[in-house]
Amino acid sequence: MRRFIPLLLVLATAPFILPTWGIAQLGFVATYIVAGTGLMLLAGYAGQLSLCHAAFIGVGAYTEAILNTQGWPFVLSMPAAGLFAAGVGLLAAWPARRLSGIAFAIATLSFGFIVQEVLTRWEALTGGNAGLSIPALDPATLFWLAGSLALTALWLLGRVLDSSSGRAWVALREDSTAAAVLGASSPAMKVQALLLAAALGGIAGALYAHQLRFVSPEQFDWVMSIELLMMLVIGGLGTRTGIVLGALFLIALPQAIGLLRDAWPAALPPAGLELFAFGLVLVLSLRFAPAGLAGWLRSL
């Protein structure tokens, strides 16, 4: 708990100190922490490669956009976004619960594509490809909301991991047969983990919708799912610090590249530099720092 106090202080004072730009950045970091916490449960603790996290974020974002436009206050619409995304997570769990490894990854990838298509085609509800605009929320309120949700999500993850089902998930990652012998049924646990991951994804989506003030189906594609996984891998799979560090990294790298680009030789087109850098960092960190930034920090 003591570790949270400095974070709380930063959270409370940031909107008074930082420029709007910084607040927006930190807001996205917080949103990615919420989403990353959900994904970390699946990928980092239960050991399942989920490639449809963007779909849950998308469902949450659309739920928030639709309810908010109809006048729901965010204290009601955000939990609704989480619940609805969890419902969609239940659908994803139907094929995925009996799968593991690559089959789980591909089932979730397929599921993500299907959700995206539904968001596109259900025009009466989602506005289709034209997307939906969302009324603005006061930047400071939004930031405090995102920050406190991020802290809550991290705290919740700690509680879940301390519980018996949390320990069972880790057992599942380490050895599914052993987990089964100990009485932990792997399909049931996968369903639980997916539901929780989807709910957190949905809440993150609700935040994301307010931060963007515009949602369209193409934003929630599989590349976003990969981006989130990349963030966790670079931050450090299986640690809570890893989520925070990964989220910071994901938002900071484009800025760092922006600075680099100013000094970039004019002969080389800067297009592609960022993608290349993300790929390089990912490959290097898996090769030389498999425990991610969190592991590297601990080894210092």
Place this chain on the structure above:
Amino acid sequence: MDAFLPLAIAGIALGCVYALVALGFALIYQATTVVNFAHGELMMLGGFVGLALVSSGWPWWLALAGAALACALFGLLAERVILRPLTGQVHIPIVMTTLGLGFMLKGGITMLPGAGAETHAMPTPFAGQVATVAGVPVAADHLLVIAVTALVGGLLFAFFSFATPGKTLRATAQNPLGARLVGIAPGRMHGLAWALGAGLAALAGVLLAPITFVHAQMGLIGIKALPAAVIGGFGSIGGAVAGGLLLGLVESFAGFYAPDGIKDVAAWLLVLAVLLWRPAGLFGQQQENT
């Protein structure tokens, strides 16, 4: 019903495109139990290498061989430098590494001065020629893809079933420890698989150039062909071809008869159905291991 035959032929032509790409997925998976998410980008790399060779005056056939060879070397190198150190780890780091490799390739190609951000047409010996199959016009480029898919599929099948290195590859994948015990170096086998896989990707990249053009985003077809490999049972050579053909036919007929949009998700619905029905795929024998 007079639309049936043209649709079937178009579906087979499209299916062979998917099959050719899916063969690359199957090859790497059969030999290393890794799903290579960089396969589409390796294809794109092959397309660009082929384009560079053709534009510097090489005849198309030589450029095709040159691109395949160059990418095979690249695959060998990538396996040695990036993937081999991860041997023995669970699938998440390995999948993420292939994704990272794909990002690097796509980003790196995009940065090529004056060429990376543009779309290019590759002149081929058959450009614009049309052949007639059962009264249905088919582009010569498509016929070539069909022929090469059949040839490569057959060769790979023979390789894995009868040739010693092929059988060794399969044995290594199924039981790395056992392979080591009988004196096979799994690392070298993986290197061979990656060289073959990347060479095949380049072949596909050059052959598909008349259909997709050469551009940094052309690797997207890798993701479109992934369902073919899954439906065919990951790692099965015959399955990849069958999966590709099935997918091509389904898309072709769904595009004509089904409401708009079904065509685009048909592949993924099929994948989910297959995974529900038989988690190892239609033809798959290999057990899924984490």
Place this chain on the structure above:
Amino acid sequence: MRLLFLCLAFLSLATRAGGITPTEIRVGSLQDLSGPIASLGVHFRNGTQMRFDEENARGGVHGRQLKLLVEDTGYDPKRGVLATEKLLGGQGIFAAIHNLGSPVVMATMPRFVEAGVLHLFPGAPLSQVYEPVHPLKFGMSPSYTLSVPPGARHLIKENGFRRVGILYQDDDMGREVQRGIETLLDELGLQWCEQSSYKRGATDFSSQIARLKAAGCDFVVLGTVVRETIGAYTEARRGGWQVPMMVTASGYTAQVPQLGGAAMDGLYAVALVPQPEAEGANRALADWIVRYKEKFRTEPNTWDVYTWVGTDLFVRALHAAGPQPTLQKVSAALEQLRTTRDFFGSQPIAFSPTNHLALGQVRVAQIRNGRWENVTDYLPIR
């Protein structure tokens, strides 16, 4: 408390006058330099930069240099939002010009406008960027709903087509085209003959073309971009189906005949801005092409013209607004601006207090012998 109010008032003033100093005018631009439409983004940046550099070489506007701050969004609205906050922070900007990509523009436009920044000529064919009229918002190209029908109306009436079909990309662009043609068909008392769509990145159009052919369409509108235009058109021609097809302004680029070759002859397109063709160019245009190639080491295309013309409008308005430009003055100057056909052959532009859309006319062009040729003169879109 009073001090706080003073500070706030000062701050709000500061943001309103942002981006302008005695020596420079700062202008932001959100581009896709690394994403799916990076090939467009590069030309958007080049055309804008070129016009600014020309002006700066002549000493700037009333002694102020024009500074273009390009931010890469990679077509990602999240990065667009962050880049917007970055541009608005610090010294701020006076205007945002040629921001590229519909999702990026939809997410960022309200922020620029709320911060009191001119939002000029975004590369997003959305009616929201120029309607309802707002003093800070000016649009360059009409939405596809408006720009495609005049060309289609001309061809349908001229040739007596009755069975109109469409093939469109399943995204905001494609749907706008589809909606525009639907309205046109209502107006002409016609029904859809057949509709078909595809997902972005598709490479095979055989089933869609078969569907349109089986329905017996005598005219097909393509809501497609470059590669898909070629794919669909050659698919039809390969099967011996010589149906006339017309593509949107997105397909009106030199790339289409270059990549598609002789098979593309006969394709119609709606054209908003001319192609910068060296062959048969007037002196001013030939000189412009040479300067462009020297500067950017690549061939100019229609998007360079598009952004050069847009930047030119802004520069003219800055001159007209006098030595102490304010948002109100520049906005009013834009509204009074009247241009005539320039050396590219661009259409005359006239904003007004009730019209903030620059390109109010379209031409129909056709590929003949591997080159785009104009079939009609400019037709009004409303």
